[in-house]
Amino acid sequence: MAGGSGERFWPLSRRSRPKQFLRLADSAKTLLEQAVEAITPLFPLDAIFIATGEHLAEATRELLPHIPAANVIAEPYQRNTAGCLVLATAHLLARFGNDAARAVVAVLAADHLIADPDRYRETLRTALAVADREEVLVTLGIAPNRPETGYGYIEVSGERLDVPAAPGDIPVYASSRFHEKPDRDAATAYLATGRHLWNSGMFFWRISSFLAELSAASPQLARAVEPIAAALRDGDDKWVRSLFRDLPAVSIDYALMEKARRVLVVKSDFGWDDIGAWDALDRTMPLDGSGNVTVGDPVLVNCSGCIVVNEPGPAEQTVAVVGMDGFVVIVSGDAVLVVPKDRTQEVRAAVAELKRRGSDRL
Amino acid sequence: MAGGSGERFWPLSRRSRPKQFLRLADSAKTLLEQAVEAITPLFPLDAIFIATGEHLAEATRELLPHIPAANVIAEPYQRNTAGCLVLATAHLLARFGNDAARAVVAVLAADHLIADPDRYRETLRTALAVADREEVLVTLGIAPNRPETGYGYIEVSGERLDVPAAPGDIPVYASSRFHEKPDRDAATAYLATGRHLWNSGMFFWRISSFLAELSAASPQLARAVEPIAAALRDGDDKWVRSLFRDLPAVSIDYALMEKARRVLVVKSDFGWDDIGAWDALDRTMPLDGSGNVTVGDPVLVNCSGCIVVNEPGPAEQTVAVVGMDGFVVIVSGDAVLVVPKDRTQEVRAAVAELKRRGSDRL
Numbered sequence A, B: 001m002a003g004g005s006g007e008r009f010w011p012l013s014r015r016s017r018p019k020q021f022l023r024l025a026d027s028a029k030t031l032l033e034q035a036v037e038a039i040t041p042l043f044p045l046d047a048i049f050i051a052t053g054e055h056l057a058e059a060t061r062e063l064l065p066h067i068p069a070a071n072v073i074a075e076p077y078q079r080n081t082a083g084c085l086v087l088a089t090a091h092l093l094a095r096f097g098n099d100a101a102r103a104v105v106a107v108l109a110a111d112h113l114i115a116d117p118d119r120y121r122e123t124l125r126t127a128l129a130v131a132d133r134e135e136v137l138v139t140l141g142i143a144p145n146r147p148e149t150g151y152g153y154i155e156v157s158g159e160r161l162d163v164p165a166a167p168g169d170i171p172v173y174a175s176s177r178f179h180e181k182p183d184r185d186a187a188t189a190y191l192a193t194g195r196h197l198w199n200s201g202m203f204f205w206r207i208s209s210f211l212a213e214l215s216a217a218s219p220q221l222a223r224a225v226e227p228i229a230a231a232l233r234d235g236d237d238k239w240v241r242s243l244f245r246d247l248p249a250v251s252i253d254y255a256l257m258e259k260a261r262r263v264l265v266v267k268s269d270f271g272w273d274d275i276g277a278w279d280a281l282d283r284t285m286p287l288d289g290s291g292n293v294t295v296g297d298p299v300l301v302n303c304s305g306c307i308v309v310n311e312p313g314p315a316e317q318t319v320a321v322v323g324m325d326g327f328v329v330i331v332s333g334d335a336v337l338v339v340p341k342d343r344t345q346e347v348r349a350a351v352a353e354l355k356r357r358g359s360d361r362l
Helices: A031-039 A054-063 A080-096 A098-102 A117-133 A184-193 A207-217 A219-233 A237-245 A252-257 A278-284 A341-356 B031-039 B054-063 B080-096 B098-102 B117-133 B184-193 B207-217 B219-233 B237-245 B278-284 B341-356
Strands: A050-053 A072-075 A104-107 A137-142 A153-157 A172-179 A196-206 A263-268 A293-295 A299-301 A307-311 A318-322 A327-332 A335-340 B050-053 B072-075 B104-107 B137-142 B153-157 B172-179 B196-206 B263-268 B293-295 B299-301 B307-311 B318-322 B327-332 B335-340
Touching: A031 A054, A031 A117, A050 A054, A050 A080, A054 A072, A072 A080, A080 A098, A080 A104, A080 A207, A080 A219, A080 A237, A080 A252, A098 A207, A104 A117, A117 A137, A117 A196, A117 A263, A137 A153, A137 A172, A137 A207, A137 A252, A153 A263, A184 A196, A196 A207, A196 A252, A196 A263, A207 A219, A207 A252, A219 A237, A278 A307, A278 A327, A278 A341, A299 B341, A307 A318, A318 A327, A318 B341, A327 A341, A327 B335, A335 A341, A335 B327, A341 B299, A341 B318, B031 B054, B031 B117, B050 B054, B050 B080, B054 B072, B072 B080, B080 B098, B080 B104, B080 B207, B080 B219, B080 B237, B098 B207, B104 B117, B117 B137, B117 B196, B117 B263, B137 B153, B137 B172, B137 B207, B153 B263, B184 B196, B196 B207, B196 B263, B207 B219, B219 B237, B278 B307, B278 B327, B278 B341, B307 B318, B318 B327, B327 B341, B335 B341
Parallel strands: A050 A072, A137 A263, A293 A307, A299 A318, A307 A327, A318 B335, A335 B318, B050 B072, B137 B263, B293 B307, B299 B318, B307 B327
Antiparallel strands: A104 A196, A137 A196, A153 A172, A153 A196, A172 A263, A327 A335, B104 B196, B137 B196, B153 B172, B153 B196, B172 B263, B327 B335
8 A cells, every 4th residue: 555645744744645755764765665675585576566556556566677567556546545545456456356255365555664674575474364364353553662642552452363383483372452543651551461462454355355354344345346447357448447536435454344243453563653743764874973863964963862854956055954853854855844843743734835825746 | 246156055055156136135136236225325326335345246237237337346256245345445435536535435235134214214213313413333233132152242331422413323342352253152241231242244444544543453454555546547357356365365354344443333223144154044034933944835744943945946846844843944946945944044155065076166
């Protein structure tokens, strides 16, 4: 899943260049390239499909020339993650026929950061093995290391399950329930239980299991899969668009996972970060001696704990930050953002104001 | 005096566009234009001389096409205000002959803000009348309205002097001493005495009085005036440059005013502001309902007490400031500055770092 609206990392991210196209970690590669690289030892390139917004399809193909162009699935409208997975499933059925229903699919995010790719691949192997064994939906629950209020949580129930041996000895549990993003007190309590894991938004299932659970949880969505697959087989793009447009825009958590009868959780410890907003760069980028993160050689005078990004634009551009503690300053050619590190979620409000002003370019 | 290095209002000000070329008040005109306009009802245009850096002379002539080009005096090196006034005095002597020694000169700043030009002109009339009466140096002392730590002070002694009647009934005192910029406690004490006035850096004297006092206070500077005047008369520009280069770079306060035998102070109340640094915009520009000053239509979300300037550059450029209280954000085409409002004096340190990096353009 490589969609995304590009609001949270404005002004570096834009509608035409959302988060997965950014270099938000200490790497020369974009998050999308890193996401694909992390799984290429595990899957053949032609088995990797990338679902993204129609307006991003070409840029995605250019960034990943080794992925077959037809494997980039263009979403004609924004229909959230449930719509995305309905469309992607239809594509697989159209391409591979109904035999594909027995195949196991890994649904992965293109804009998260994986610190330990080896451990990540061990975790994926475990999840795929579990998903292949029975009619079940499998997800990754990340063992938390801080009382994070920016993530949803999955609460697991009971004892570690006895699942087929996989390398890495990675525990699997049954899920008991999903929790929305908690407040600080609840997050602290969650951290103490050891049974609350971060909801990673990554899933593993046989297509048949997905369709069966979706039919029970959100029949309208499930009923759309086969017609879209048929329209795709017929090459009737207009009909695909029409069917897709009629889907509700809901998340797969809401449409499926929270209502599913049987969800298993692979407890994961591969160093995951969803890089939710600018302040996450403190965790993903190297710090200087005063705790600052800098990109693009800005001038910092008497600053500490700041995140200062000076993205090279068409013209040379200098950024100077003086006497600041705990602030984010992002300069991106035609736009500048300044916000306290603990208020980066409010960047969306600035993007909303730009929309109101009709600044679509931004 | 229209020199200036352009450090305090970086990045809007540059070496090639220092403060007097900026529009730092709620006006379509630069400070230099405003300064000239304020005195044109009082002096004929060909009696207005403008001393500025050599690299600024052409831009100064372009900005003020109604001032005779020859009246723009180009300083070939930075020799502070004393050097500037030695050169300007030599120019007057070279141009008008030794009779000029009897003329009274008003030395005014080009980068201050005058709120009440009528009252300003009344004050100038009084100062000129006093300076014309006897061998004396006259300065304007601004009645303070806050315990400002950013200005020097002049302490006046004794009673109001009995001077020739001038319109406006503006009091004149003898000065007792000059004080450097005080700390907060001293500034508060100064405010209470009523005898401590802000040092405006504006002066009035007969040329003969200036030369006599300068001979006593700083003989090296005084001795340079006649040779420079002679070189100017001879059109020997190389010799002018050489003589000027040999001058020490000292302020006229240090070289003359603090050591002069007789200094009179005109107590002034025409609404003066030297617009010392970015935080001064709170006093010179209109505030929005949250106490913000904005220029160039930036997006402010949940901000208060901020100064945000988005100077239109060659390309369109958006500035968004979110959740900030009391900060300065300046965007000027190829440079961005962020600094707390109470630390704007430290901007010089950023400029110093840019010099160290060899960024002369900036």
